[in-house]
Amino acid sequence: MTAPVPPVVILDRSQMAENIGAVARVMANFGLDKLRLVAPRDGWPQERAWATASGADWVLDGVEVFDTVAAAIADLNTVFATTARPRETRQPVRTPRESARVLYDDTASGLRVGLLFGAERAGLETTDIALCHGITTIPIDPRHQSLNLAQAVAINAYEWRTLVLDAPPPNFREAEAPASGDLQLGMYEHLERELDAAGFFHPPEKFRSMSQNLRVMLGRSGFTEQEVATFRGVITALSKGRGRVLERLAREQAKKD
Amino acid sequence: MTAPVPPVVILDRSQMAENIGAVARVMANFGLDKLRLVAPRDGWPQERAWATASGADWVLDGVEVFDTVAAAIADLNTVFATTARPRETRQPVRTPRESARVLYDDTASGLRVGLLFGAERAGLETTDIALCHGITTIPIDPRHQSLNLAQAVAINAYEWRTLVLDAPPPNFREAEAPASGDLQLGMYEHLERELDAAGFFHPPEKFRSMSQNLRVMLGRSGFTEQEVATFRGVITALSKGRGRVLERLAREQAKKD
Structure with a gap:
């Protein structure tokens, strides 16, 4: 201990x-x-x-x-x-x-x-x-x-x-430790950037309350460092996927033109 | 309650x-x-x-x-x-x-x-x-x-x-309630007056610490009102007894003179 x-x-x-x-x-x-x-x-x-x-x-x-x-x-x-x-x-x-x-x-x-x-x-x-x-x-x-x-x-x-x-005997965390504050914040900002690019925050004045709700929701789960990395992978995959969809749509549009 | x-x-x-x-x-x-x-x-x-x-x-x-x-x-x-x-x-x-x-x-x-x-x-x-x-x-x-x-x-x-x-369920006092502060103090002062008259506080500069020790000793027992009255009766009985002893000694002295 x-x-x-x-x-x-x-x-x-x-x-x-x-x-x-x-x-x-x-x-x-x-x-x-x-x-x-x-x-x-x-x-x-x-x-x-x-x-x-x-x-x-x-x-x-x-x-x-x-x-x-x-x-x-x-x-x-x-x-x-x-x-x-x-x-x-x-x-x-x-x-x-x-x-x-x-x-x-x-x-x-x-x-x-x-x-x-x-x-x-x-x-x-x-x-x-x-x-x-x-x-x-x-x-x-x-x-x-x-x-x-x-x-x-x-x-x-x-x-x-x-x-x-x-000095009671401590209850050790059975789960792994949550990531530090900067890693958590980096993950939130990554998510919000991508959501913003995707037009998720609509109308724009809702950004503040919507992003807070997301942070609180995710914060409760106490992601470990590894889980933060995994979730950021998820964000990247989803947003790149969206990029690829946009590219495909653009290509199809170009063909039609 | x-x-x-x-x-x-x-x-x-x-x-x-x-x-x-x-x-x-x-x-x-x-x-x-x-x-x-x-x-x-x-x-x-x-x-x-x-x-x-x-x-x-x-x-x-x-x-x-x-x-x-x-x-x-x-x-x-x-x-x-x-x-x-x-x-x-x-x-x-x-x-x-x-x-x-x-x-x-x-x-x-x-x-x-x-x-x-x-x-x-x-x-x-x-x-x-x-x-x-x-x-x-x-x-x-x-x-x-x-x-x-x-x-x-x-x-x-x-x-x-x-x-x-x-709001836990209260533990009611099984014993009777202790007397109020003024009754307790009156009892202490009564005791100290009589002890002082009997020459108990010797040397005099010890009065403070000796009386405090007595108050603490007696205070721990949490005398009820009835018990305060009883104890004051004890003090009176003892000090009157001493008074009678002193009277007897005085009478004997007077005879000798």
């Missing part, structure tokens, strides 16, 4: 440096240390973050910055988006306790895992949620839903640490 | 009004609404608390202020002190999850329950911990123990709400 490697915490477009520092502080409280920022509003580094981290400097010193969520999760196998339960979703929705257990099992199987959090007010984009492998919903009282960002990280980090201290 | 009544949150000598507001916010997030302050440093009310409560005004509007922890818990039956695990303690030490379960069961049995939190830096006085019925320790990484006050409240409030949403 691989020792449990804590999840990477990814903050999408966080606004206040003070909040980034408060997040670093609770991460350190509960033994997490890898923090990634996606497009922080005020750039990075920000002195005010260190002022509110209460000494958890090693977390801030090790921060990595990315332009997009896709880039920030490119090397991770399992990422859960922390957000309110969406009205309709085809992604699995878990409590922080259930999510910690899945991440614990995955990391024991050698996978790299992460937790994605949205901006203070805006939350996460649905396109970014669709890149994740599940949704974590904190059981907030519906009468007062405004949960502070650092508190959301704290609840999840606390569940992780509680689980690690309990 | 009585519906579960959330624990009262008691903040001892909190310093920053912003933190009181942040505590109110997380209480509202997780469905708690009764907040009591013991000797807040800057007095009460403080506008800055409302500014950081993010709309959880009803919690702040209902705040009650007390001079001492003893007064703040006088009407409660079961109170847990949230603090780092003491090196030596004879009080039960529980995780937030275990504590939530005990409080849940107690409130289902009709008891009034609370959670006590210390000042931002100073923490709780051992004399105040000794008035409680157990210790709740959040499983913090020992490498970074500085946990924000609102985070400590959040973890406990989250465990409460998670339990209430699960």
Whole structure:
């Protein structure tokens, strides 16, 4: 068994440096240390973050910055988006306790895992949620839903640490490991390119919701690296086939002319 | 079954009004609404608390202020002190999850329950911990123990709400309910007065630690109201007996003179 490697915490477009520092502080409280920022509003580094981290400097010193969520999760196998339960979703929705257990099992199987959090007010984009492998919903009282960002990280980090201290025997994945985020994204983009060329996205303003539905559908199956390669082969075969059909039609047309 | 009544949150000598507001916010997030302050440093009310409560005004509007922890818990039956695990303690030490379960069961049995939190830096006085019925320790990484006050409240409030949403069948108290805090304190003070009169606390600077040990020892047994009355009867009987002995000695001395 691989020792449990804590999840990477990814903050999408966080606004206040003070909040980034408060997040670093609770991460350190509960033994997490890898923090990634996606497009922080005020750039990075920000002195005010260190002022509110209460000494958890090693977390801030090790921060990595990315332009997009896709880039920030490119090397991770399992990422859960922390957000309110969406009205309709085809992604699995878990409590922080259930999510910690899945991440614990995955990391024991050698996978790299992460937790994605949205901006203070805006939350996460649905396109970014669709890149994740599940949704974590904190059981907030519906009468007062405004949960502070650092508190959301704290609840999840606390569940992780509680689980690690309990050290239950991990449930190893019986299936092979899912491919990393960049391989998954490459597959989605390949599919969408070919579908777009085939006029699948009609009308064009439907592209966003249609591609998200596809990503969520396919994402649930947790393709392995090999399966990603196989599926890309399928996309290529189908689209080349379409090309050949078009060529044949063109040839037949030419004969008639 | 009585519906579960959330624990009262008691903040001892909190310093920053912003933190009181942040505590109110997380209480509202997780469905708690009764907040009591013991000797807040800057007095009460403080506008800055409302500014950081993010709309959880009803919690702040209902705040009650007390001079001492003893007064703040006088009407409660079961109170847990949230603090780092003491090196030596004879009080039960529980995780937030275990504590939530005990409080849940107690409130289902009709008891009034609370959670006590210390000042931002100073923490709780051992004399105040000794008035409680157990210790709740959040499983913090020992490498970074500085946990924000609102985070400590959040973890406990989250465990409460998670339990209430699960709605497990409560374990009713088989024993009778413990007496309220004021009856317990009255008994302790009665005992200490009489012991002091009897010269028990020797040398006098030992009073504090000796009385605390007594309170912790007796507190563990969870005396019912009837038992408190009985024990006070015992104290009175013993001390009057001593009074009679002293009277007899005085009479004998008088004869000799």
